[in-house]
Amino acid sequence: xxxxxxxxxxxxxxxxxxxxxxxxxxxxxxxxxxxxxxxxxxxxxxxxxxxxxxxxxxxxxxxxxxxxxxxxxxxxxxxxxxxxxxxxxxxxxxxxxxxxxxxxxxxxxxxxxxxxxxxxxxxxxxxxxxxxx
Numbered sequence: 338x339x340x341x342x343x344x345x346x347x348x349x350x351x352x353x354x355x356x357x358x359x360x361x362x363x364x365x366x367x368x369x370x371x372x373x374x375x376x377x378x379x380x381x382x383x384x385x386x387x388x389x390x391x392x393x394x395x396x397x398x399x400x401x402x403x404x405x406x407x408x409x410x411x412x413x414x415x416x417x418x419x420x421x422x423x424x425x426x427x428x429x430x431x432x433x434x435x436x437x438x439x440x441x442x443x444x445x446x447x448x449x450x451x452x453x454x455x456x457x458x459x460x461x462x463x464x465x466x467x468x469x470x
Contacts, residue, residue, distance in 0.1 A: 343367055353377055370408075415461065428466065435461030 344352075344362065346369055352359060358378040368388040375395040385405040393413040403423040411431035419434075422442040429449055434457040444454060448466045456462050 346372065411463075429464045430466040432457075432464045433461050434458045434464075 415435040
């Protein structure tokens with residue numbers, strides 16, 4: 338028996354609409370661009386290599402979730418819970434973090450500074466990532 342097939346964008350959106358938990362979901366590599374995850378439970382979810390451009394995570398619990406190498410361009414993490422969240426190598430250009438609770442999370446520090454993240458948490462200012470040199 339082969340590995341389980343990943344969820345489709347439609348299946349994920351249906352689960353969110355029903356209020357189903359996505360805790361521990363393996364969504365790696367899925368195109369979830371523009372999806373509204375507001376208030377969802379994404380604890381320990383695997384979102385590595387996902388297209389999450391323009392997705393919203395307002396008030397979403399991303400505790401111990403992995404967004405490693407995901408495309409989160411113009412995503413909204415306002416009021417999200419980012420505790421032990423892996424955002425390493427993630428594209429956060431244009432993302433906002435107003436009021437987010439961030440603790441012991443991994444950010445792509447070679448391309449975004451801690452000051453930028455803290456400023457976004459305080460003011461909602463968009464992240465401007467440094468290009469690779």
